[in-house]
Amino acid sequence: MWAPVSHRPGWLAIPLLMVIAIPAGDVFLPPDIHLAHILVVATALTAMGYGPRPTALIGALSVLALIAAGAERNTLTTESVLVELVSLTVLCALLVVFTHLRDRHGRELLRARTVSDTAQRVVMRPLPTRTGPLTLAGEYHSAEADAYIGGDLYAAARTCGSTRLVIGDVRGKGLASISDTAIALGAFRAAVHRCIPLPELVAYVEDTVGWGLAEFSEAADPDAGERFVTAVLLDIPDDQAVAHVISCGHPPPLLLSRTTGAVTPLHVAEPAPPLGLGAMSDTPYTVTTFPFEEGDRILLYTDGVTETRDADGTFYPLAERVTKWSDQAPRCLLQKVVADLRAYAGGLLHDDVAMLVVQRDQVLVPD
Incomplete structure (x- = not known):
């Protein structure tokens, strides 16, 4: 079962580091090597360990990081970067919806299990x-x-x-x-x-x-x-x-x-x-x-x-x-x-x- 945020206090440092390191690394790489598309991993990792709000935050930072990387390389308006930007935005939105539904289901399951355990322990x-x-x-x-x-x-x-x-x-x-x-x-x-x-x-x-x-x-x-x-x-x-x-x-x-x-x-x-x-x-x-x-x-x-x-x-x-x-x-x-x-x-x-x-x-x- 998915563990709550309090069980993974250091987990958020990984996607935050990725959001910072990937655009910065792009500056020092040859033009034909582009890492910004990996930013989707940062949002996915956040969704694994946190709820919708942290996921939305990292997702927004990832989109901004992709925009910054594209502007730095003067490729922001190219077809490739625009497709990456739209894809990342849509995927981040879907992950936020997913974490919201997962958390709501988890709360409902926890309530049902608490009631069940209480009833059984009365018996x-x-x-x-x-x-x-x-x-x-x-x-x-x-x-x-x-x-x-x-x-x-x-x-x-x-x-x-x-x-x-x-x-x-x-x-x-x-x-x-x-x-x-x-x-x-x-x-x-x-x-x-x-x-x-x-x-x-x-x-x-x-x-x-x-x-x-x-x-x-x-x-x-x-x-x-x-x-x-x-x-x-x-x-x-x-x-x-x-x-x-x-x-x-x-x-x-x-x-x-x-x-x-x-x-x-x-x-x-x-x-x-x-x-x-x-x-x-x-x-x-x-x-x-x-x-x-x-x-x-x-x-x-x-x-x-x-x-x-x-x-x-x-x-x-x-x-x-x-x-x-x-x-x-x-x-x-x-x-x-x-x-x-x-x-x-x-x-x-x-x-x-x-x-x-x-x-x-x-x-x-x-x-």
């Missing part, structure tokens, strides 16, 4: 770095260029002596996936502070997501009946060295043990259907409890991580690779994984990627 709020006895870090990369969020989501909230977290993956792409992301996150945030048991929280989120997705009728969206959200929800109490987990069709979190360095997938006993498909099953939500000791970390992720392929088409082995960084702090751990993931994929990620690391710093003993 995907930044994670706190500390919540209760836990340290958190999140990482998000959208597959869409210039987009902050897409079809992946995560959130964390404090409630009644515990921390609750969710990570999910919306089926779908584009604006529709962002809408579903907002529905799922809104449902989680609306219910998480009610201090209800985790199965009731998931049931509420399921009802809200199912109702929200149903608003997209088959007529408006041919794939409406196939839209859903895979998710994992965790409840981590402050005073117990455990983590309660319910999985709704989502990849299992990874437990990184502080004492052994082992990486263990947290497979729940009875996984539930993805959110939005819960009406297809009458099975109640079952909580699976895992040990979560001081210094341990839990890595939550979406399938954009594990389905990243290398040049041979092999999926990224997250559980195997993350072992090398199991002793890293949450933020550093995520940075290592992202860098390794990009290198594994050859530099480009073709799917939304979301990761969340939660580290237990201590177990709070109640008074």
Whole structure:
């Protein structure tokens, strides 16, 4: 993207020097060598780095320099110089118009992007770095260029002596996936502070997501009946060295043990259907409890991580690779994984990627 003037403070010196040096050099050159036609480069260089006013200024100076060079050589009224003069004047005018349109488009694009970024950040709020006895870090990369969020989501909230977290993956792409992301996150945030048991929280989120997705009728969206959200929800109490987990069709979190360095997938006993498909099953939500000791970390992720392929088409082995960084702090751990993931994929990620690391710093003993 074109950089503003403030990013190129010395750029204007080049065309100014050309406007001065080219006519001056013409004085010392043989009559058959004429440099004044190169003045068009000065205006073009100005247009590359500045707006319409500096471009018009350099263009006017270039025209005057060409007139001065022609007068100096007594060739101002010759056909060749007149053609150069008219050509330079027309080209300078066109460059001024071009820079005006470019700047106006750039301002419109900047306003649109600012509004878009603000709206997206309202949906995907930044994670706190500390919540209760836990340290958190999140990482998000959208597959869409210039987009902050897409079809992946995560959130964390404090409630009644515990921390609750969710990570999910919306089926779908584009604006529709962002809408579903907002529905799922809104449902989680609306219910998480009610201090209800985790199965009731998931049931509420399921009802809200199912109702929200149903608003997209088959007529408006041919794939409406196939839209859903895979998710994992965790409840981590402050005073117990455990983590309660319910999985709704989502990849299992990874437990990184502080004492052994082992990486263990947290497979729940009875996984539930993805959110939005819960009406297809009458099975109640079952909580699976895992040990979560001081210094341990839990890595939550979406399938954009594990389905990243290398040049041979092999999926990224997250559980195997993350072992090398199991002793890293949450933020550093995520940075290592992202860098390794990009290198594994050859530099480009073709799917939304979301990761969340939660580290237990201590177990709070109640008074």
